Amino acid sequence: MSNPELIGQPSSLDPKARTLARAATPASAQRKSASTNLARGLGWFSICLGVMELLAARALARRVGLQGRERLVRACGVREIVSGVGILVSREPAPRSGWVWSRVVGDTLDLSTLRVAAATPAPRRSHPAVAMAAVAGLTALDVVCARSLQREADAARQTTDYSGRSGIGGSPEQMRGAALGTFVQPPDMRASPTLNTGALH
Amino acid sequence: MKALCWQGKHDVRYETVPDPRIEAPRDAIIKVSSCAICGSDLHLFDGFMPGMEKGDVLGHEFMGEVVEVGPGNNKLRVGDRVVVPFTICCGECEQCRRGNFSVCERSNRNKDIADKAFGHTTAGLFGYTHLTGGYAGGQAEYVRVPYADVTPVKVPSTLSDEQVLFLGDVFPTGWQAAVQCDIQRTDTVAIWGAGPVGQFAARSALLLGARQVAVIDRLPDRLSMAKACGALTINFDRESVVERLNELTGGKGPEKCIDAVGMESHVGSTLDTFYDRAKQALMAESDRPHVLREMIYVCRPAGVLSIPGVYGGLVDKIPFGMLMNKGLTVRTGQTHVNRWTDDLLRRIEAGQIDPSFVVTHTEPLANGPQMYKTFRDKQAGCIKVVLKP
Numbered sequence: 001m002s003n004p005e006l007i008g009q010p011s012s013l014d015p016k017a018r019t020l021a022r023a024a025t026p027a028s029a030q031r032k033s034a035s036t037n038l039a040r041g042l043g044w045f046s047i048c049l050g051v052m053e054l055l056a057a058r059a060l061a062r063r064v065g066l067q068g069r070e071r072l073v074r075a076c077g078v079r080e081i082v083s084g085v086g087i088l089v090s091r092e093p094a095p096r097s098g099w100v101w102s103r104v105v106g107d108t109l110d111l112s113t114l115r116v117a118a119a120t121p122a123p124r125r126s127h128p129a130v131a132m133a134a135v136a137g138l139t140a141l142d143v144v145c146a147r148s149l150q151r152e153a154d155a156a157r158q159t160t161d162y163s164g165r166s167g168i169g170g171s172p173e174q175m176r177g178a179a180l181g182t183f184v185q186p187p188d189m190r191a192s193p194t195l196n197t198g199a200l201h
Numbered sequence: 202m203k204a205l206c207w208q209g210k211h212d213v214r215y216e217t218v219p220d221p222r223i224e225a226p227r228d229a230i231i232k233v234s235s236c237a238i239c240g241s242d243l244h245l246f247d248g249f250m251p252g253m254e255k256g257d258v259l260g261h262e263f264m265g266e267v268v269e270v271g272p273g274n275n276k277l278r279v280g281d282r283v284v285v286p287f288t289i290c291c292g293e294c295e296q297c298r299r300g301n302f303s304v305c306e307r308s309n310r311n312k313d314i315a316d317k318a319f320g321h322t323t324a325g326l327f328g329y330t331h332l333t334g335g336y337a338g339g340q341a342e343y344v345r346v347p348y349a350d351v352t353p354v355k356v357p358s359t360l361s362d363e364q365v366l367f368l369g370d371v372f373p374t375g376w377q378a379a380v381q382c383d384i385q386r387t388d389t390v391a392i393w394g395a396g397p398v399g400q401f402a403a404r405s406a407l408l409l410g411a412r413q414v415a416v417i418d419r420l421p422d423r424l425s426m427a428k429a430c431g432a433l434t435i436n437f438d439r440e441s442v443v444e445r446l447n448e449l450t451g452g453k454g455p456e457k458c459i460d461a462v463g464m465e466s467h468v469g470s471t472l473d474t475f476y477d478r479a480k481q482a483l484m485a486e487s488d489r490p491h492v493l494r495e496m497i498y499v500c501r502p503a504g505v506l507s508i509p510g511v512y513g514g515l516v517d518k519i520p521f522g523m524l525m526n527k528g529l530t531v532r533t534g535q536t537h538v539n540r541w542t543d544d545l546l547r548r549i550e551a552g553q554i555d556p557s558f559v560v561t562h563t564e565p566l567a568n569g570p571q572m573y574k575t576f577r578d579k580q581a582g583c584i585k586v587v588l589k590p
Contacts, residue, residue, distance in 0.1 A: 031439050033469055033470060034469055034470055034474065034475065035468075035469035036471050037472075038475065039202070041330045057246070086390075118209035132564075136519070139478065140482070141475075141479075143358070144475055144478055145475075146470065148468055148469035150471075151469065152438065152469065154578070154580075159421040159425075160421070160561075160581070160582025161422070161423045161425050162421040162422055162423075162425045162426035162429060162561075162584070163425040163426075163428055163429050164429060165426050165429045165498075165558040165559075166429040166430045166431075166558065167400075167404055167429070167430060167554055167555055167556065167557075167558030167559065168404055168407065168408070168430055168553065168554055168555075169551075169552040169553050169554065169555070170505065172407060172430055172431025174429070175407055175408060175430075175469065176407055176408075176410060176411075176431075177386065177409070177410030178407075178553055179405075179408035179409055179410075179548065179553065180409065180410050182544075183409065185298075185380070185383055186380065186540075188300075189380055189381050189383060189532065190383050191382065191505050191530060192458075194566050197541075
């Protein structure tokens with residue numbers, strides 16, 4: 001039989017459900033998620049790589065088979081720095097995710113450029129294939145990070161309040177242990193006897 | 202008839218398929234009145250479970266009316282209203298006689314494949330890969346139910362579909378998860394995952410007398426539903442699960458831990474989840490076992506780990522030394538649904554619990570493909586979807 005105290009009657013979307021803004025919690029009080037930490041790591045990496053591309057464009061271009069294209073390397077450096085700064089200054093998952101996606105776009109461009117470099121005869125100490133492998137690994141990491149941040153952003157956007165849906169026939173304190181009077185623990189699912197002594201914390 | 206068919210990863214379609222027919226004397230045909238999308242259906246949707254074939258009819262949570270009965274079935278009559286447990290059981294083999302219905306030795310018609318994959322076969326399941334029999338599922342207008350003189354549970358007309366539908370899976374699954382913990386009145390029970398199984402596990406732990414129940418998730422709507430039954434909630438995006446559980450237990454850790462998440466744990470909370478996702482992408486690991494690692498770490502020595510969450514294959518970096526040295530007991534498995542249904546039906550009738558609390562969306566079966574996405578992406582506060590053929 002249906003208990004009038006119970007709630008949670010089905011509907012296309014519960015009419016009692018209230019869409020609430022996410023509980024306002026000071027940013028400083030929130031533990032940073034691993035995806036945020038990873039994004040920050042990628043942001044700093046991006047800046048460091050960008051600075052290196054600006055300051056050591058010639059040496060770097062030679063290493064990856066792009067000799068003679070130092071201006072392109074420097075342009076990539078600027079792009080890396082912009083992406084890195086964007087990631088680090090973003091406070092919310094949504095814009096941070098956008099900046100990490102910008103890294104993915106940059107990675108794709110880098111892979112295309114390196115592929116062209118790899119197809120041309122390489123001078124000594126030029127390793128475009130190694131550079132491609134490294135960029136491919138970073139791309140995978142960027143994609144995972146960006147998608148994770150995007151999910152965080154989606155979850156944070158809005159939430160539905162189900163705090164009225166207890167589903168039990170009374171208050172939690174009234175219902176605590178309510179099944180015990182008519183329940184026998186199956187012998188094959190008993191726990192270690194040392195836990196059944198009733199010892200308190 | 203119309204049904205939801207698996208056509209590949211992230212591809213579920215509402216299609217016309219042949220009507221089911223009686224194939225064995227103990228069979229029955231059920232006209233489905235309500236069915237649901239289960240969290241474990243998402244493992245099929247996301248392509249993590251092997252053994253699916255294009256065109257397979259999905260769904261293992263369903264109920265309806267008996268419209269045809271085989272000549273050897275003396276239990277059911279046309280017109281009976283039944284809930285059908287997702288585990289198919291013969292009722293006669295050694296495992297069934299022991300009450301271990303989810304490892305019935307006879308109901309998996311692809312026993313040879315299962316023997317190779319699992320070492321020994323488990324029970325046949327509706328709508329859940331050819332490793333478990335390849336039986337057509339219940340997200341359809343009609344279903345053939347094998348061993349229908351044992352598996353289905355008759356339900357009274359005084360209860361609504363939404364009150365009894367979940368007797369077929371998520372309610373007994375949450376209940377068994379709690380029972381496997383052998384809960385004492387002094388226990389703290391920590392539950393990872395506030396989806397439907399986690400919600401039922403929390404309420405079951407409360408009814409079985411747990412001193413405190415802590416539910417761990419990251420989605421505020423799911424945590425609000427857990428809070429509604431008096432559970433303490435831990436948002437792992439905002440605080441350390443280990444630190445909070447230790448705070449709640451005087452630094453000793455919870456005695457009982459329940460994994461209601463399984464193989465697709467969230468990526469992004471800790472670095473090991475990125476590691477798992479990367480390995481999964483490289484096909485070097487099939488499941489993401491972050492919750493198992495965390496439970497083993499935080500559980501009190503000599504405690505119990507209860508694992509109703511579904512795992513499909515191989516996991517990596519499980520701290521087995523920690524598990525062994527702490528003397529933890531691990532209990533897991535698909536749910537022995539028929540072992541609990543009579544008792545749980547009585548509890549629903551007595552008003553101890555009304556399982557309809559978990560339903561957040563009710564839609565026509567034709568909208569099933571979209572609802573798979575909504576449920577998978579946890580959009581619009583989606584926790585449990587009921588579909589009406």
